[in-house]
Amino acid sequence: MDLKLKIWRQTGPDVEGKFVHYPVHNISKDASFLEMMDILNEELVANGEEPVAFDHDCREGICGMCSLFINGHAHGPDDSITTCQLHMRKFKDGETIVIEPWRARPFPIIKDLMVDRSAFDLIIQAGGYVSINTGGVPDANAIPIKKENADLAMDAAACIGCGACVAACKNASAMLFVSAKVSQFALLPQGKIEAKQRVENMVAKMDDLGFGNCTNTYACEAECPKDISVANIARMNREFLAAKVS
Amino acid sequence: MNLSYSSITKKIWMSLMGLFLMIFLVVHLGINLLLLFDPTRELFNEVAHFMGTNPIIQIFQWVLFAGFAIHIALGVILQIQNWIARPKRYKVKAISEDSFFSKFMIHTGIIILIFLVIHFANFFIKVKVFHGVDDFILAGVNTGMEDMGLLVVKLFELPEYVIGYIIVLLLLGFHLDHAFQSAFQSLGLNHPKYTPCIKGFGHVYAIVISLGYILIPLVIYFTK
Numbered sequence: 001m002d003l004k005l006k007i008w009r010q011t012g013p014d015v016e017g018k019f020v021h022y023p024v025h026n027i028s029k030d031a032s033f034l035e036m037m038d039i040l041n042e043e044l045v046a047n048g049e050e051p052v053a054f055d056h057d058c059r060e061g062i063c064g065m066c067s068l069f070i071n072g073h074a075h076g077p078d079d080s081i082t083t084c085q086l087h088m089r090k091f092k093d094g095e096t097i098v099i100e101p102w103r104a105r106p107f108p109i110i111k112d113l114m115v116d117r118s119a120f121d122l123i124i125q126a127g128g129y130v131s132i133n134t135g136g137v138p139d140a141n142a143i144p145i146k147k148e149n150a151d152l153a154m155d156a157a158a159c160i161g162c163g164a165c166v167a168a169c170k171n172a173s174a175m176l177f178v179s180a181k182v183s184q185f186a187l188l189p190q191g192k193i194e195a196k197q198r199v200e201n202m203v204a205k206m207d208d209l210g211f212g213n214c215t216n217t218y219a220c221e222a223e224c225p226k227d228i229s230v231a232n233i234a235r236m237n238r239e240f241l242a243a244k245v246s
Numbered sequence: 247m248n249l250s251y252s253s254i255t256k257k258i259w260m261s262l263m264g265l266f267l268m269i270f271l272v273v274h275l276g277i278n279l280l281l282l283f284d285p286t287r288e289l290f291n292e293v294a295h296f297m298g299t300n301p302i303i304q305i306f307q308w309v310l311f312a313g314f315a316i317h318i319a320l321g322v323i324l325q326i327q328n329w330i331a332r333p334k335r336y337k338v339k340a341i342s343e344d345s346f347f348s349k350f351m352i353h354t355g356i357i358i359l360i361f362l363v364i365h366f367a368n369f370f371i372k373v374k375v376f377h378g379v380d381d382f383i384l385a386g387v388n389t390g391m392e393d394m395g396l397l398v399v400k401l402f403e404l405p406e407y408v409i410g411y412i413i414v415l416l417l418l419g420f421h422l423d424h425a426f427q428s429a430f431q432s433l434g435l436n437h438p439k440y441t442p443c444i445k446g447f448g449h450v451y452a453i454v455i456s457l458g459y460i461l462i463p464l465v466i467y468f469t470k
Contacts (some may be wrong), residue, residue, distance in 0.1 A: 008336075019337065059345040072340030098338045105331050168342055170349060171328035173253075203252050212331030213253040213324045216349065218344035234436030241434060243331045 001027045001088055004096040005040065005051055010109050015090035015117075017109070017232045025217040033086040034059060034066065054111040059084040061225065064160030066115055067167070073166035074223040081164060085091075093135070102163050106209040117222040118162050119209045121175060126201060126205035127198035128181045130190050149187045156183035158226040165220035171212030176220035178206050179236035186239050196243040203240055253327075255322050263317040263430035268422065268429075268451070270310060275458045278398075282465055287395030289383045294394040298373065318359060325352040347424040353422040361414040368401060369394070402466040412460050415421075419456025426451055 002025045010017025024043075027036050034056050041051035066083040070076035076086040091097060101109050106119040107228035157180070165176035182199050185191025191198070214233060221230045277297070280290040297303050343349060372378045374394060382393035401407050427450030430436070433442075 035350045046411075069336060072336065072338040073342065077340075089327050100336055100338070103332055103334050103336055105333055170332075170343070172327075185299040203254055210275040210331055211253075214257060214432075215324075215328070215348050216345060217348035219342040222342040222344060230431070231436045231441075232439070234431050234434045236434075237254055237258070237381075237432060238434030240252075241258060244255065 001029055001090070001093045002092065003027060003036075003094070006096060006098045008100045009052070010101075011111065013048075013110060014095060017112075018200075025110060027088055031088045032059070033068075033070070033082060033088065034084050035089055036123055043212040043246070050146070053110075053114045053140065054197040055114050055131070056084060061085045062160060063114055064162040067115065067162060067164070067165055068103050069102060071098055074102070074160070074167040075225050079227060080159075080227050083226075085210050087212050102167040103162075104166045106172070106174070106211055107163060107166065115163075117161070117163050118161065119211070120174070122203055122209060123174070123178055123205045124181065127194070127201040130185060132190065143189050143246075145188060151188040153184050154223060155206060156180040156187070156228065158230055159184075160226055162225060164223050167222035169212065169214075169220045170217060170219065171215055173214045173220070174206050174209075174211040175214040175233050175236070176224060176230065177221075178202050179232035182236045183232040186235060196246065199236060199243050203236075253324075256324055257317060260324065263313045263320070264425050264429050266310075266313045266424065267317060268455075270313075271455050275455060278459065278462050280289045281395055281398060281462060286384060287382070287399070287418045288384055290395040290398075291389070291391050291393060295391040298392075305310065314362070318355070319353050322350065345424045345428065347420045348428065351421060351424060354417045355407075357368070357393075357414060357417050358421060361410075369397065372397070398462075399466055400448040401468075402463040403470050408463040408467050411463050415456050415459045418459075422447060422452035422455060424451035 002023070004025060005020050005022040007022060008017055022040055022044075024036065024040050027039065031039070034054075035059075037052065037054060044051045055067050057063045059066075059086060059102060061082045064077075064082075068083045070077065070083065071088070075081060075083045077088065078086050078090050099113060101113045102115045102117075104115075105116040107117055110116050131216045151222060159177060161179035163177070166172050166174050169175075180229050182202060187227050216230075216233075218230050221228065257439060277290065277293050280293060281287065347354070373394070379394065379397055380391040382389045382391045382395075402411075425440070427445045430444050432442070
């Protein structure tokens with residue numbers, strides 16, 4: 001496959017960036033998107049040019065490190081996958097592919113396509129945990145948990161914190177991420193003890209960091225590589241309302 | 247207003263006021279439709295007179311104004327915060343929203359607000375402030391009520407007003423189409439069984455309200 005890439009290049013956080021055109025040739029349709037980026041970077045290095053900086057780590061869709069806004073979609077045009085799981089067969093030969101970084105005020109660009117997602121860590125630090133004195137190993141069935149709730153908590157915990165929800169949201173809202181992290185605790189008895197402070201502190205931190213508000217457009221759910229449901233957002237709204245009125 | 251209210255608090259107020267205004271739209275439509283069923287305008291004028299003089303309605307009128315004010319103010323504040331949250335826009339942005347009209351709430355909202363000002367000047371201010379409406383004469387007898395119906399009929403005989411009215415009411419329909427289900431989601435009312443019903447009912451509500459209001463000028467204009 002021959003492709004025309006249009007990639008956002010920015011040398012540093014406070015520098016003006018711009019789109020640069022890169023043609024790439026003889027890309028296998030079975031190559032992954034990031035392998036295609038590696039091939040481009042090898043060519044750039046061989047030509048003495050600066051390679052394109054982009055985030056990646058496990059390359060098997062579980063670490064949440066890769067990002068990229070590809071042709072208007074977070075993690076590219078395919079559903080329910082991360083960019084590292086995207087393959088070139090999803091594109092047409094000769095296609096122009098526009099590659100942009102996540103764009104949100106709380107996610108400042110570090111370089112090229114890399115953004116700083118520390119804002120998510122700060123939200124987790126504000127309440128995304130349970131304070132448990134870990135003593136001996138408790139008996140597995142000491143606390144009964146409904147199967148449905150265990151499943152829903154597990155579904156919420158599938159969030160890898162990649163930031164696609166923020167990137168896809170027209171308001172750069174982090175509601176899907178925060179609600180998944182609130183839900184995974186709120187659904188389980190261990191998380192209920194600190195539920196009130198957790199939802200209040202995490203939402204306050206989310207607002208402080210400058211994420212937008214939720215307009216219930218559900219673009220986040222559509223673009224989430226882990227299919228996190230917007231039902232979590234409603235759960236967080238319930239938790240928040242309950243915390244505020246109690 | 248304290249701008250430090252959290253995003254969710256603002257959304258909860260936004261949805262509560264929105265739901266309140268949606269109930270108002272149903273009542274208002276119900277009264278307007280009376281014009282179609284009574285060519286003498288007596289029914290409509292009697293209800294309009296009641297709405298304009300009943301003390302409980304008079305108090306509730308201020309609640310309604312407050313509802314509008316809160317809904318509009320919050321909508322503007324939320325939108326400004328949303329724009330600030332993404333200082334640099336994407337070059338290419340595909341449509342991935344599940345609720346399409348959600349993208350245009352501020353735009354449809356502003357047009358509805360402009361209409362509201364015109365609507366207010368045409369009816370409320372004209373009647374309440376300037377008393378600029380003729381008395382309703384029924385069978386040669388002055389009923390002591392204002393002829394609100396005639397005011398409506400006269401406006402709906404102007405083609406430019408009818409066209410403008412239809413456009414705004416269609417946009418109101420688009421606004422409501424997203425608004426209905428969104429209000430429930432903001433209030434945390436999401437359920438695997440009931441949410442699809444809420445979404446379906448929201449579409450029906452938006453269509454009924456929009457077409458219901460549009461029907462009135464069309465009938466008046468083409469039967470004048």
